Amino acid sequence: MQRSxxxxxGVLILVAVVFLIFTSTSASAQYFMTIDELADEGPxxxxxxxxxSGAVIGDTIQYDPQSLTLxxxxxxxxxxxADIEAQGGLAKVLHDAVVDPNRxxxxxxxxxxxxxxxxxxxxxIMTGKLGExxxxxxxxxxxxxxxxxxxxxxxxxxx
Amino acid sequence: xxxxxxxxxxxxxxxxxxxxxxxxxxGELGKKPxxxxxxxxxxxxxxxxxxxxxxxxxxxxxxxxxxIEYVYSVTSRSMPFYLKVTALWGGQPGSxxxxxxxxxxxxxAVTLRKWDRDREFLPWVIIVSSVTLAFFLSMNVFFENPFAxxxxxxxxxxxxxxxxPAGGTPVPLQADGRGLNPLLRHPGMIIHPPMLYLGFVxxxxxxxxAIAALVTGRSDDRWIRLTRRWSLWAWLxxxxxxLLGGRWAYDVLGWxxxxxxxxxxxxxxxxxxxxxxxxxxVMIQEKRGMLKQWNMILIILTYSLVIFGTxxxxxxxxxxxxxxxxxxxxxxxxxxIGVTFITSMALLFWRWSELRAETEMxxxxxxxxxxxxxxxxxxxxxxxxxxxxxxxxISELATxxxxxxxxxxxxxxxxxxxxxxxxLMGIAPLSAWGLTSAENMGRINxxxxxxxxxxxxxxFGIFWNQVNTALGGLTITVIVLAVILIILGFIYxxxxxxxxxxxxxxxxxxxxxxxxTHDIIALTGFFLIALTLAATLREFWRATRARQHTRQxxxxxxxxxxxxxxxxxxxxxxxxxxxxxxxxxxxxxxxxQMETQGTLEIGQSLTLGNYNIExxxxxxxxxxxxxxxxxxxxxxxxxxxxxxxxxxxxxDYYYDSxxxxxIPGQYSTLKDDLYVLLVDWEPISQTGATLKIYVNPLVNWxxxxxxxxxxxxxxxxxxxxxxxxxxxxxxxxxxxxxAAD
Numbered sequence: 001m002q003r004s005x006x007x008x009x010g011v012l013i014l015v016a017v018v019f020l021i022f023t024s025t026s027a028s029a030q031y032f033m034t035i036d037e038l039a040d041e042g043p044x045x046x047x048x049x050x051x052x053s054g055a056v057i058g059d060t061i062q063y064d065p066q067s068l069t070l071x072x073x074x075x076x077x078x079x080x081x082a083d084i085e086a087q088g089g090l091a092k093v094l095h096d097a098v099v100d101p102n103r104x105x106x107x108x109x110x111x112x113x114x115x116x117x118x119x120x121x122x123x124x125i126m127t128g129k130l131g132e133x134x135x136x137x138x139x140x141x142x143x144x145x146x147x148x149x150x151x152x153x154x155x156x157x158x159x
Numbered sequence: 160x161x162x163x164x165x166x167x168x169x170x171x172x173x174x175x176x177x178x179x180x181x182x183x184x185x186g187e188l189g190k191k192p193x194x195x196x197x198x199x200x201x202x203x204x205x206x207x208x209x210x211x212x213x214x215x216x217x218x219x220x221x222x223x224x225x226x227i228e229y230v231y232s233v234t235s236r237s238m239p240f241y242l243k244v245t246a247l248w249g250g251q252p253g254s255x256x257x258x259x260x261x262x263x264x265x266x267x268a269v270t271l272r273k274w275d276r277d278r279e280f281l282p283w284v285i286i287v288s289s290v291t292l293a294f295f296l297s298m299n300v301f302f303e304n305p306f307a308x309x310x311x312x313x314x315x316x317x318x319x320x321x322x323x324p325a326g327g328t329p330v331p332l333q334a335d336g337r338g339l340n341p342l343l344r345h346p347g348m349i350i351h352p353p354m355l356y357l358g359f360v361x362x363x364x365x366x367x368x369a370i371a372a373l374v375t376g377r378s379d380d381r382w383i384r385l386t387r388r389w390s391l392w393a394w395l396x397x398x399x400x401x402l403l404g405g406r407w408a409y410d411v412l413g414w415x416x417x418x419x420x421x422x423x424x425x426x427x428x429x430x431x432x433x434x435x436x437x438x439x440x441v442m443i444q445e446k447r448g449m450l451k452q453w454n455m456i457l458i459i460l461t462y463s464l465v466i467f468g469t470x471x472x473x474x475x476x477x478x479x480x481x482x483x484x485x486x487x488x489x490x491x492x493x494x495x496i497g498v499t500f501i502t503s504m505a506l507l508f509w510r511w512s513e514l515r516a517e518t519e520m521x522x523x524x525x526x527x528x529x530x531x532x533x534x535x536x537x538x539x540x541x542x543x544x545x546x547x548x549x550x551x552x553i554s555e556l557a558t559x560x561x562x563x564x565x566x567x568x569x570x571x572x573x574x575x576x577x578x579x580x581x582x583l584m585g586i587a588p589l590s591a592w593g594l595t596s597a598e599n600m601g602r603i604n605x606x607x608x609x610x611x612x613x614x615x616x617x618x619f620g621i622f623w624n625q626v627n628t629a630l631g632g633l634t635i636t637v638i639v640l641a642v643i644l645i646i647l648g649f650i651y652x653x654x655x656x657x658x659x660x661x662x663x664x665x666x667x668x669x670x671x672x673x674x675x676t677h678d679i680i681a682l683t684g685f686f687l688i689a690l691t692l693a694a695t696l697r698e699f700w701r702a703t704r705a706r707q708h709t710r711q712x713x714x715x716x717x718x719x720x721x722x723x724x725x726x727x728x729x730x731x732x733x734x735x736x737x738x739x740x741x742x743x744x745x746x747x748x749x750x751x752q753m754e755t756q757g758t759l760e761i762g763q764s765l766t767l768g769n770y771n772i773e774x775x776x777x778x779x780x781x782x783x784x785x786x787x788x789x790x791x792x793x794x795x796x797x798x799x800x801x802x803x804x805x806x807x808x809x810x811d812y813y814y815d816s817x818x819x820x821x822i823p824g825q826y827s828t829l830k831d832d833l834y835v836l837l838v839d840w841e842p843i844s845q846t847g848a849t850l851k852i853y854v855n856p857l858v859n860w861x862x863x864x865x866x867x868x869x870x871x872x873x874x875x876x877x878x879x880x881x882x883x884x885x886x887x888x889x890x891x892x893x894x895x896x897x898a899a900d
Contacts, residue, residue: 005523010535016641017539017576021546023634024572025564032551032561051563065839065849066758079561113756113838113851116810116819127565140565 030127035076038130039104051127052136053077054106055097056143058120070110070141074124075103090144094121110138117143162227165215166306166321169256172208172263173300175201176293180286187282195282199270202285205292206267209260213247216256216305220246225333228319229253229305235338235815237786242344248352249339252305255488257353258469259295261360266292269364277385283371284364291363294495302488338786338815347407351400355427358397359465362434364389366462369455373506378451378513383441391876394438397431398872402865411820415754415834415853417861420566425544426468432544433461436537443527448517450531452507455514457534459503460541466496471548524652529587536580543572570749571635574680575642578687581742582646584735585691588698589656611647615640630679639679646687660693676751684746688739695732695739722874730875737871740864747831747857756838756851768854770833771797775805777840777848788812792837792848796826808837808850829863831856 030051038045038052054074061072075097078084084093097103098121108126118124118141128138179201186194216229220243225231233249234242248254266288274281299305307319313326323329342348365386372382404424405417418424437457443450470492507514520528546553547564554562619626619640630636650661667689668682676682699718707717722729755767759774766772777792790810796803806824813820826833832855839849 006520006528006531009523009532013535013539017542020572020575020638021543023638024543024568025550025562027571027632027634028564028567029550029562030565032555032563051561063839065847068756068838068849068851113821113836113849116821119817 032079034079035074035104035106037079038106038136043132045130046132047129049127049129050136051125052106052138053079053123053125054108055094056118056120056122056124057098057105060107061118061120063114068111068113070112070114070118071107072118072124073105073107074126075100075105077123090123091121094123106136107134108136108138110141112141115141115143161215161218162224162306162308163321165212165219166304168208168212168215169296169306170300172205172212173293173296175204175208176289176296179205179289180293183282183285183289195285198285198289199281202270202289203267205263205289206260209256209263209296213256213260216253217244217247219306220244223336225336226308227305228307228309231309231333231336233336233339235336235786237784237815238338238344239785241349242339245343245349246339248356249343251488252299252303252307254352254356255295255298255303256305258356258360259292259299261353261356262288262292262295262363265360265364269367277381279375279377280368280371280382280385283374284367287367287370288363290499291367294491298488298491302491335815338813341811341813341816341818341820342411344813344820345407345411347403347410351403351407354396354403355400358393358395358400359430359468361389361393361396362430362458362461362465365393365437366458369458370503370506373455373503373510376510376513378510380441380444380448380451383444383454387441388876388878390434390438390441391872394431394434395869395872395876397427397434398868399865401427401431402868406862406865409858410823415752415823415836415855416748417858420547420569422548423468423471425548425569426464426471429541429544430461430464430468432537432541433457433464436534437461439530440534443530447527449520449527450534451514451516452511453534455507459500459507462503463496463500466492466499470496524590526587526590529583529590533580533583533587536576536583540573540576540580543569543576547572571638575638578642578683579645581684581687581691581739582649584738585660585687585694586649586653586657588732588735589653589694608648608651611651612644615643615647626679639683643683646683650690657690657694660690660697663693664690678750681746681750684742684750688742688746692736692739695735698732699729726877727875730871730873730877733871733874734868737864737866737868740860740867742864744858744861744864747860748855751856753854754852756849758839758847758849760847765850765852767852768831769798770852770854771800772806772833772835772850772852773797774848774850777837779840786814788814790837790840792840792850794824794835794850796833806833806835808835810837810840827859829857829859832858 028049030049032051032053033041033045035052035054038050052074055077057073057075061070063070077093077097078087084090087093087096108124110126110128123144125142125144126136126138127140128136131137179198181198182194182201183198186192186196186198219227219230220234221240223230223234223236229250229252233246233253238246246253248257266285269284269288270281304319304321307321309330310318310320310324310327311330312318312324317330318324318327365382368382368386372378401424404427408419409415409417437454440450440454440457444454470489520531522528547568551561551563554560619636623636627633627636630639650657654661664686668686671685672682699721703714703718703721706712706721707714710717710720712720753768755765757765759765761774761776764771764773772794775793775795777790779788779790781788788811790812791807792809793805793807795805803826806826808824809822811820811822812818821836821838824835832853834853834855836851836853837848838851840847
């Protein structure tokens with residue numbers, strides 16, 4: 001009797017947790033996509049909550065402090081860590097992406113303070129939505145500069 | 160030279176830990192106590208040895224030896240001395256060494272204790288802690304060597320190695336290093352990582368004892384009693400690491416928040432969850448002899464999550480602001496977690512039937528049942544967090560599409576669980592151990608209970624449309640309603656003990672509703688906070704008055720001695736109070752945060768809430784010895800027309816690492832925090848600046864709660880003068896049915 005009571009209680013809690021996880025996931029799920037995948041998908045991706053990663057192209061960074069509007073372009077980088085490693089590490093992948101004019105690129109608009117880490121060949125990880133105009137409207141912008149961490153390799157030109 | 164010496168010592172230490180494992184195993188299985196003793200001494204040796212190695216690295220860091228890759232990547236000449244020292248944990252190889260150093264300090268300390276009564280644990284404690292230490296040292300020795308130099312190999316690729324590779328050339332000595340990431344150049348960074356690491360590392364000790372108990376088949380709670388203080392200190396360090404991290408983020412990251420549900424934050428939060436559950440459930444084993452298997456599961460989980468947390472930060476599996484680049488250590492960590500977890504669980508199942516409970520749980524309202532519920536809730540939060548962290552991995556396996564979840568996921572899924580946990584914090588201390596009926600709480604009157612529960616449901620039925628739009632979605636409405644029903648049900652069942660607190664809480668909530676907010680989630684939160692605070696304070700009051708009465712002491716003497724004699728209990732209650740204060744701060748910033756931004760000319764102003772800020776000037780200058788360029792704006796702050804002072808939000812730019820940092824100007828009161836960021840400025844005319852301002856209501860209660868938390872845990876963990884006196888307290892008002900104590 002006691003045992004079954006506790007079992008029922010436990011099962012109820014489990015059901016509640018699963019319910020919470022499912023409803024919350026459907027409310028806030030974001031799809032990881034690369035820029036190539038986004039290009040393939042085309043208009044079908046418009047309006048979905050996406051998480052996108054790309055290499056920042058330094059020349060395209062524009063910031064209007066009046067409206068706090070930041071625009072820049074990012075170039076495709078692979079989404080898979082194993083691929084990145086295979087191509088020589090994040091710093092190299094980002095560099096290759098930026099210098100390659102044939103890569104898929106996408107324009108990004110972000111409204112807010114300009115992040116300190118935003119610069120050429122940084123990796124931008126953005127969450128937001130693709131607009132019908134083909135521009136990615138980012139709500140969140142996270143930047144990684146691999147040169148700052150482990151792959152800090154001295155410049156060979158100094159030799 | 161120093162580098163070779165440091166690395167050599169590291170290799171020797173690694174071999175010694177391996178010897179220690181082997182000798183302990185051989186001595187135990189071969190019944191040769193001399194070998195166990197030898198293993199013990201070997202383990203004792205690891206701490207001084209790793210200290211030498213770590214000091215060697217610190218020496219290199221401080222002396223700008225840029226020949227060494229690690230030194231080159233985390234320091235620069237312009238960094239002050241203390242930052243060069245803390246650069247020890249500013250990168251991956253160094254922080255792994257630091258981890259090992261702390262662990263060796265703890266394992267050496269534990270081998271020094273008197274073992275006479277618990278001799279059979281000794282070899283297994285040595286084995287478990289040495290295996291863990293050996294793992295971390297092997298990471299340093301084979302993959303992430305902090306002493307490695309820089310070379311180009313024969314193919315012209317950059318490599319890190321101790322010695323010149325065949326056909327390679329050394330990288331010429333660099334004039335200056337790249338410097339520590341500016342975000343890490345903050346006083347908070349000096350103590351935040353060591354605190355977290357100390358917390359992580361301390362959990363290895365209770366785990367080692369748990370495994371020793373499993374192997375030797377001691378099914379009593381000896382291992383728990385021996386490690387009670389270890390787990391408390393571990394919990395203290397971990398909690399403080401988390402809090403300091405929050406404070407650091409608030410001061411440095413410049414997004415007006417303190418916690419972003421970043422995977423690495425969650426990675427540190429997960430062992431805290433299981434650790435907190437463990438802290439509570441061991442009391443049930445000590446008092447009632449129940450939940451033995453459960454406690455084993457919790458400590459095994461905590462240990463695995465500690466390693467998993469280190470792994471997440473180190474592997475680059477997940478993207479995060481904390482990320483170090485990925486490296487070869489990822490798969491190693493993964494295998495290590497897998498092997499230790501499976502081995503531990505196998506041991507547990509082998510001993511499963513010997514760890515059966517000595518007594519049965521009689522009532523759903525007894526203290527042990529409520530503690531169990533608390534445990535299940537902590538585990539539920541853990542499941543939510545874990546599923547969130549691994550959602551990209553799982554969804555990719557299942558559908559080929561990577562799905563990630565952001566902060567809204569964690570907030571929505573965890574909020575109801577936290578709400579019930581808060582309620583339990585208020586109510587569980589009022590319940591009794593081993594209760595067999597609901598007599599203490601009054602007989603349950605089913606019609607009245609039904610009525611209490613029915614009223615919100617009926618109200619909801621009538622107004623569901625409005626409620627629905629107000630809360631945004633049926634699911635969240637249903638969740639809020641369920642939480643309210645559970646709260647009411649609990650209060651009814653404990654009505655005799657909590658009715659005063661419930662009245663206070665209702666008054667507070669009504670006051671808040673009239674003067675502050677109509678937000679239902681905030682009001683539910685305020686109600687729970689007030690209820691738990693009132694119920695906990697009433698416990699202090701009631702027990703102090705009782706003591707005052709019987710001992711003829713004055714109120715403060717009575718309170719002092721009461722807490723002094725029952726440190727664990729009242730330290731715990733104080734921690735509950737601090738949690739409630741923190742909850743006030745969290746509710747404040749989560750629900751009521753306001754923000755605005757604008758570009759101002761000198762003399763123009765910006766208004767947010769009651770605050771008005773006027774932009775006065777901006778200045779830009781170099782501090783070349785430090786290698787920093789500062790841009791500082793001055794704004795004057797008025798509240799409702801009254802001048803409060805000037806704030807100076809800053810932007811610092813570090814030349815060596817080519818990275819900037821945004822330092823907010825803050826005006827803090829108990830009511831709220833005004834948080835001003837300098838976003839951008841006009842370099843030529845120096846007239847315009849873009850400012851972003853936040854008002855973060857009540858957030859300072861979060862930090863005040865943190866201080867009280869510290870006091871509480873110090874009280875709870877304070878060593879007893881005479882341990883024999885300690886466990887007596889519970890007997891007075893408890894219908895003890897077994898002789899478990």
